Amino acid sequence: MLNSIGRILPDYVEGYGTVRPFMGAYENLTKVERKGVSALSNTCGGNKVREDLAELIGEIDIKDGMTLSFHHHLRNGDKVLNMVLKLIGGMGIKNLTIAASSLFPVHEPLVQWMKAGVVTQIVSNYISGPVAQAISTGELARPAIMHTHGGRARAIESGDLDIDIAFIAAPAADAYGNINGVQGPAACGSLGYAVSDAEYARTVVAVTDTLVPYPAQRVAISQEYVDYVVVVDSIGDPTGIVSGTTQITRNPIGLKIASQAVDVIEAAGYLKEGISFQTGAGGVSLAVAHFLKQKMLSKGVIGSFASGGITGYLVDMYEQGLFRALMDVQCFDLEAIRSFKENEGHQSMSASKYGNPHNKGAVVDQLDVMIMGATEIDLDFNVNVTTGSHGLIMGGSGGHSDTAAGSKLSIVVTQLIKVRNPIVRERVTTVTTPGETIDVVVTERGIAVNPKREKLREQLVDAGIRLVEIEDLKNMAYELTGEPEDLELDDRVVAVVEYRNGTVIDVVRMV
């Protein structure tokens, strides 16, 4: 069958089930149901603390086919997922589902559990490194499910993603299960991605290396959701927690793109009092923040909030008074963590509050301007950030689709060509984010507006922005690179890409 953006999908995917095709970004349910949680009350009779992870794992009775969840606030420094699987792997348990909000190169040991059949399904919003490679080449028994950040919260709350045990890496916790992200050697700031897991899993285990006296301060996840507190030597490597890409680009092409993106923001009329803004942590995206800051300072504009993953750059803007608040689902660097501890206006938000389309209002819906990247973008403005042009998984939506759908002005900033690959192209390898939610593409060789945004187009032209058609960008790229050959992929589906509302926007086939 075809979904509304013309991707060919199977009606049924073995190991996934019946496919509900994507029929539009704003096709909405009038009524949603949240699942009921069946959990034992106060399971452990008052003493939640366990000194030994192995002992606890014996106690909670992990069975074949269960779903275990993890959050990714410790990013490439996370030790908890590997630690838990190392203990479970040897117990003869099979067919586990790992629902980790993101997976990084550090999670390489997971590949061996996939091959051994201990783990047969993965549910995640972003996967990079050896696990991504292994999924792409067919090492996982069932297809992986790729969510958006908001979509994962939705799936957990609706029961689509039913979690048996949530292992929550806790930078600090007290003996009764109050968790915060601001103390201890692995302090990571906000714990936004772990909130739905804690609220909806049948069993919740806090794994910490820093036990603080009761009651813990600055509680992010509260005791009423937590069954156990396990104390281990270390939950994470602080150097891996900080993202590698939180520097402004020095590449003159990136700077040109960024400065043009700010011209677009201004021409579209958003450079005014109360502007809300989000940008990724990539070099070009950060450079957009840099140029926006200069414009806001020179025009005396005070914004309402900046949101998303928070970097030191946004903290700097906040501390200079350019935003009244930071809405933080995840801290990207040490500056952001410091600010999260110190600044009252630097608030945490859960993934559900951030981007779930089926709650009573997400922060993305309050967002004016979103700056985002793209691995590929097609003539309908559909964006791929899930697979590379070689077909291998190397990322995922994260908040991409959520913010594109919610924001009033979504701008893709990208070089037209990377390593000979035309970024603007006839057809993208995988669709992550539908084109109807993307407004503008800014490249070093031209700016294109989605033809569906006629009014925006007029505004930009009136303001003197020179525009080209997206076909022109594609042609310019192909003239330099040549036309890429079609990939030869296997029929087997190795991952299902779910849009934020749970419908299937695309599938990833085996390389």
Next chain:
Amino acid sequence: MNRFYRSMLFIPGNNPGMIQNASVFDADALIFDLEDAVSIDEKDAARVLVSMALETFDFKPSVCIVRVNPLDTVWGREDVLQIGKYHPDIILVPKADPEAIGTCHALLQDIEKENDFKPESIRIIALIESAYGVECATEIIKGSSRVDGILLGGEDFTADMQIRRTPEGRELFYARTRLATLCRAYGLQFIDTPYTDVNDLEGLTFDVREAVSLGATGKAAINPRQLEAIHRGFEPMESDVHWAAEVVATWQQAKEEGKGVFALHGKMVDAPVFARAEKILKQVEAVRGEELINHVE
């Protein structure tokens, strides 16, 4: 009268990534550098790479200049002979003196004949970077009818003079003034030396102002980030453009009424004032590529 280029951006001649993206920065001219930016054992490779680039891309809207190696080295002549076949707009001759210019002129003459190019269609800019070069600049200009202008190489010049280069650039005052005057006298362009600290945009802005005030018509750049400040510096200020447009419009009206002199905002406008106004608008036209002077006659 040749076109004036506000900016000339140096692009290392053996760097494919920078070459293929050179046109996106809207520099008025690009200098593909086969000399200082290329190590001795890659001279041959850079020559071929730039040749293939000239064959493949048109680099519009920028004009293409190639800086060859000095003509008294083993690479210099070969550079001109190879690159010439691909018809760059301009050859930038380093360590310029009258002999080098003469040699380059003769080589280009042969190339143009062999390849059926229009005679003298490949132009020359002289890169003057020695005390001797500054002092015999007149002969350099007269050394070839292809010479369209002079670029001052501040680093090598100060080294040759055995003086220190400073951010303020007082040590360049004489060379700048002399070359600017000379170029103006012969109707050529004088392009100022690049500002070497790419992170100091404030210093660059000051340096551009200095160059403009001494009569430079453009400035070289070693990083695309420098272009904005350079373009801003060499474009007439918006208030000047506004004034000039008003003068020209009123002048035309006055002419229709048969008046040769009139007053605008209480100031007298006569032929020299009108000429200055017209010049400003022409300069803007040349840069923006749009017609500002409405020739109704």
Next chain:
Amino acid sequence: MIIQNPSCAGAMESNDILIMLHPSEDGVQIQLESKVKKQFGRRIESVIKTTLEQAGVTSTVVIARDKGALDYTIKARVITAVNRSLGGGSYE
């Protein structure tokens, strides 16, 4: 013409390609390594082959390590490698 002297040109840097020519008498053989081999492998090989033909080379083993070079760069690096081989010298 048969390549007599081994030679190389280019670099393993982004947007560039390293071309190594080795003596051989069995016609032109190309071993290509490239991140974009799936999308552009055939085209890259054809550019190498055509450039060698135009330079009159009938026999050599080409080892090409590509980091996303465009056609003009591939062409330039092949020409330079051939020139260097003819110049008798290899710097590897």
